[in-house]
Amino acid sequence: MGGRDSDLVLLDENGIRCDGRKVDETRNISIKAGVLKNANGSAYIEFGDNKILAGVFGPRDVHPKHMSDTDTGIIRCRYHMSPFSVTERKNPAPSRREIEIGKVIKEALRPAVMLEKFPRTAVDVYVEVLQADGGTRCAALDAASVALADAGIPMRDMVSACAAGKVADTIILDVNNEEDQAGQADMPIGYMPNLGKVTLLQLDGVLTPAEFKKCLETGIEGCKQVYEIQKQALKDKYFANGEQQ
Amino acid sequence: MTSTFVIDQLKRNQINDLLEKGQRYDGRRFDEPRSLTIETGVIPKADGSARVRLGDTEVVTGIKIQPDRPFPDMGDKGIFICTAEILPLAHPTAEPGPPGEDVIELARVVDRGIRESGMVDLSQLVLEKDKSVIGIFADNSVTDHDGNLFDACSCASTAAILTCKIPKWEMIDDKPTLVEGQKSDPPITTIPVAVTMARIGDYILVDPNADEWACMDARITITTNSNGNICALQKGGDDGFTPEQIIQCSEIAISAGAKIRQKLEQLRQGR
Numbered sequence: 001m002g003g004r005d006s007d008l009v010l011l012d013e014n015g016i017r018c019d020g021r022k023v024d025e026t027r028n029i030s031i032k033a034g035v036l037k038n039a040n041g042s043a044y045i046e047f048g049d050n051k052i053l054a055g056v057f058g059p060r061d062v063h064p065k066h067m068s069d070t071d072t073g074i075i076r077c078r079y080h081m082s083p084f085s086v087t088e089r090k091n092p093a094p095s096r097r098e099i100e101i102g103k104v105i106k107e108a109l110r111p112a113v114m115l116e117k118f119p120r121t122a123v124d125v126y127v128e129v130l131q132a133d134g135g136t137r138c139a140a141l142d143a144a145s146v147a148l149a150d151a152g153i154p155m156r157d158m159v160s161a162c163a164a165g166k167v168a169d170t171i172i173l174d175v176n177n178e179e180d181q182a183g184q185a186d187m188p189i190g191y192m193p194n195l196g197k198v199t200l201l202q203l204d205g206v207l208t209p210a211e212f213k214k215c216l217e218t219g220i221e222g223c224k225q226v227y228e229i230q231k232q233a234l235k236d237k238y239f240a241n242g243e244q245q
Numbered sequence: 246m247t248s249t250f251v252i253d254q255l256k257r258n259q260i261n262d263l264l265e266k267g268q269r270y271d272g273r274r275f276d277e278p279r280s281l282t283i284e285t286g287v288i289p290k291a292d293g294s295a296r297v298r299l300g301d302t303e304v305v306t307g308i309k310i311q312p313d314r315p316f317p318d319m320g321d322k323g324i325f326i327c328t329a330e331i332l333p334l335a336h337p338t339a340e341p342g343p344p345g346e347d348v349i350e351l352a353r354v355v356d357r358g359i360r361e362s363g364m365v366d367l368s369q370l371v372l373e374k375d376k377s378v379i380g381i382f383a384d385n386s387v388t389d390h391d392g393n394l395f396d397a398c399s400c401a402s403t404a405a406i407l408t409c410k411i412p413k414w415e416m417i418d419d420k421p422t423l424v425e426g427q428k429s430d431p432p433i434t435t436i437p438v439a440v441t442m443a444r445i446g447d448y449i450l451v452d453p454n455a456d457e458w459a460c461m462d463a464r465i466t467i468t469t470n471s472n473g474n475i476c477a478l479q480k481g482g483d484d485g486f487t488p489e490q491i492i493q494c495s496e497i498a499i500s501a502g503a504k505i506r507q508k509l510e511q512l513r514q515g516r
Contacts, residue, residue, distance in 0.1 A: 088317075096349045103346045103481075110483040187478070197485035201465070203478035204361050212475050212495055216488055 008182055011168040018178050019048075026162060026174040026222055031143065031233035033150045041151025043233065047139035048176060051131040054143035056151040059121035067122070073115035074122050077106035079140055081129040101137050102127075108141055108161070108190040108200035114154040123153060134177030135163050138188050141200060146230050150237065157192035158230050159199055162222030164189065164215045166207060171214045173222045185211075189219035193227045252459040260460050264448045270456055271300075276497055278440075278452035281505065283400065285408040285512055293409020293431075297401035300454055301391035306383060306401035308409045312372060312421035313380035323370025324380035327356035329387065329398055336390035354479045355385065355398045355439070358468030362437035362476040365406060369432040372414055377421050379411065381431075392455035395466045395479075399439035400505065406431060407513045435471040436509050438502035442467075442494050444486060449494060451501050465491070467498035471506065475499075 010018055017023065027048030036042035039055035062068035079102040083092045105127065113123060125148065127140040138161035145159040165175035167183035175186045185207050190200025198220075207215055260270050269275065279300030288294035293308035313324050329352035333341045344352075359365075370379035383405060385398040413427040443453035443461035450457055453464070463482035470476050475495055480486065486494070 096353060099346050099349050100353050103350055104479075107481055107483060108485075111485050192485065195485075196487055198480065198488060198491060199485035201478060201480035201486070201491065203475065204357060206361065206363075206470065206474050206476045208474050209495060209499065213492055216491060220488060 008178060010179060010182060011170055011172075015170075017167070017172065019176055021174075023170055023172045024218065024221070026225060027176065029142075029226060029229050031146055031229055033146050033233045033237040039147070039151075041147045041149070041153070043143040043146035043150060045139050045143040045146075047135065047142070048174075049131060049133035050129070050136055050139045052136065052139050052143050053128045053130060054140065054147040055126045056123065056144070056147040056153070057126075058123035058151075059115075059118035059153070060124070062120065062122040068120045070119055071116070073118035073120070075106055075110055075113055075115060075125065076122055077102045077109070077125040077127065077144070079105055079127045079129070079137070081132055081136070085129050085132045101140070104200055104202065105137065105141050105144060108159055109144060109148065111197065111199050112145070112155050112157050112159050112192055113148060114156060117154060123148070132177075134180045135175055135188070137161070137200075138163050138190070141190050142226055142230060146233050149234055157194045158227055159190050160193055160223040160227040160230060161188065161190040161200060162219055162226050163187060164219030164222065166205065166211060166215065171211060171218050173218050185215070187215050187219060189216070189223060191220050191223035193224055252456055256456060257460050260456060261446065264445060269450065271454060275448060276451045276501060278396070278501060278505070279454065281400065281508065283404045283508060283512065285404055291405075292412065293405040293407075295401045295404035295408070297397050297404065298389075299393065299397040299400070299452065301389060302387070302393060302397045302454075303389035304385055304387050304394070304397045304401040306385045306398070306405045308405045309382045309384070310409065310411055311380055311382070312377055312414050315371075315375065315378040320375030321371055322367040323365075323378045325356075325360055325365060325367060325383070326380065327359065327383045327385070327402060328352050329355060329385040329394070331387040331390060331394070335387045339390065350479075350481070351394055351398060352385070354395055354466055354477075355402055357479070358399055358437050358439045358466075358477040359383070359402060359406070362435050362468065362470045364403070364433060364435055364437050366432040366434050370411075372421050373416050376419075377416065379414070381406065381409075390455070392458040393441050393452050395441045396439050396452060399437070399468070400509070403437060403509055404512055407433060407436070407509060433513065436506050436513070437468050437470055437476060438505045438509070439466055439468040439477075440498040440501045440505075441465070442497060443482075444484070444490065449490065449497065451497060465494050467495055469499050469502040473499050473503070
C-alpha cells in the first residue's frame with residue numbers, strides 16, 4: 001500500500017471510517033439491469049461514487065476467427081476507464097492495469113457462464129468505468145454479471161464481488177479510494193454465492209494468516225449482500241409489471 | 246505474446262488418473278516444487294542479475310538502476326518497475342510482438358509481490374524530494390518455458406535485487422551526477438517469495454509444470470514475506486476455489502515459501 005501519511009483519520013475511536021461507515025458496512029450500491037438498447041444485455045451500477053456501465057454481446061461469431069474454439073464458446077472482457085473518470089485525466093489508451101483487470105474479470109465470469117453450450121461463438125463483455133472511486137474491479141464484475149444474466153445467457157450462478165481490506169490494523173469491508181491509498185491491504189473478492197466458489201481473488205498489502213482468513217470471510221459476507229442487490233435489479237426489470245416472481 | 250499449452254487428451258487422462266493415486270506425472274509430491282537453481286551476477290553489465298532454473302523453466306533477470314523523476318504522488322520514494330517478456334526462443338508457441346494479457350499479468354504479479362512486501366525501502370532512494378529519485382528496473386527474460394513463470398520470475402527478480410549494487414549519485418546543478426566508484430547494497434527489509442499452485446479437480450499442486458498448467462482448472466499465486474505473512478495474491482484460470490481451498494493454499498505458500506527463502510537468504514549473506 002502507499003501508506004502515505006496525511007491528516008486523514010481512517011478509523012476513529014468509535015470504529016467509524018473516514019466516510020462514516022462501520023467496519024462491516026458496504027457503501028450504497030444500486031444496480032439497474034437493461035439500461036442499453038443495442039446491447040444484448042446491460043447493467044449500470046453505482047457503488048459508492050463508482051459509476052460503471054457494462055454491456056454484453058453474444059453468443060456471436062468470433063472475430064478474429066482463429067480465436068474460436070470448436071469445443072466451447074469463449075468469453076472476452078474489456079475493462080476501460082473513461083479519461084474523465086479520475087481526478088487527473090487518464091490517457092484513453094488501454095493501460096497494462098486495465099488489460100490485467102479485464103483478464104481477471106473474464107476469468108471470474110468464466111466459471112459462471114455455460115459457454116460449452118455455444119461452441120465456436122464468443123460472448124463479449126465490455127465494461128466502461130465512467131467514474132472511479134476505489135473498488136472498480138469489484139463493481140465492474142457485479143455489473144458485468146447482471147448484464148450477462150440480462151442478456152439471457154445460461155449461467156450456473158451469479159458472480160458477486162466486494163473487496164475487504166485492512167486499515168488502522170482493522171479488517172474492513174468494501175475498501176474505498178482513500179482507504180485503498182492510505183490503508184494497509186486491499187483484497188478484491190469475486191464469489192459465486194450458490195456454488196460457494198471464489199472466482200476472483202487478489203491482494204495488495206500485508207496480512208497475517210489470521211487476518212487473511214478474517215479478510216476472506218468478511219469479503220465473502222459482502223459478496224452475499226451484493227448478490228441480493230443483483231437479484232433485485234433483475235427482478236425489477238423482468239417483473240416490473242407486477243407479474244409473478 | 247501469449248503462449249497457450251495444448252496437450253493431448255491421453256496425457257490429460259494420465260495426469261488425472263495418477264492424481265487419484267496420489268502421484269504426479271513427473272513423480273513429485275503434491276507440495277513439492279521442481280528443483281531450483283539460482284545463479285547471480287551472470288550479467289556483469291547489469292547492476293544486479295540472476296539466472297534461475299525451476300525444473301525446465303529458465304529466466305534471466307537483469308536489474309538496471311538509474312536516476313529518474315518520481316511518480317507525481319510519491320515524491321518521497323524511489324521507483325521500482327518490473328517487466329517480463331517471454332522470448333520467442335523460449336517455446337515453440339512463443340512469438341515476437343507486443344505483450345499479450347498473460348505476459349502483462351505475469352509482470353504485474355511479480356511486481357506486486359515485491360512492491361507490496363516492501364522488500365526495498367524506496368524511501369531511502371530519494372536524491373531530491375519531488376525532483377529526482379533512484380529507479381530500480383527489474384526486467385525478466387524468460388528463456389525456457391515449462392510452466393509457472395510466476396515463481397521463476399519472482400525468484401529471479403528477488404535474487405537479482407538482493408545481490409545488486411546501487412551506484413551513487415549526487416545532485417550537482419540540479420542534476421543527478423554519478424559519483425564514480427561508490428556503490429552500496431540495496432536497503433532490503435524483507436524477502437518476498439511467490440508460490441504458485443494449480444488446482445486440478447480437488448487436488449492442489451505446488452509449482453505446476455507446463456503439462457499440469459494445461460490441465461489445471463484454476464491457479465493461485467501467493468507471495469509471503471520473511472515474517473510468514475501474506476503480502477500479495479492473484480487467482481487466475483478459468484474456474485474458482487472454495488474458501489477452504491484458499492486457506493489451504495495460503496498455508497502451503499507459507500511453508501513452501503520458507504524453504505525457497507532459505508536459498509535466497511544465503512545469496513544475501515554471500516554478497
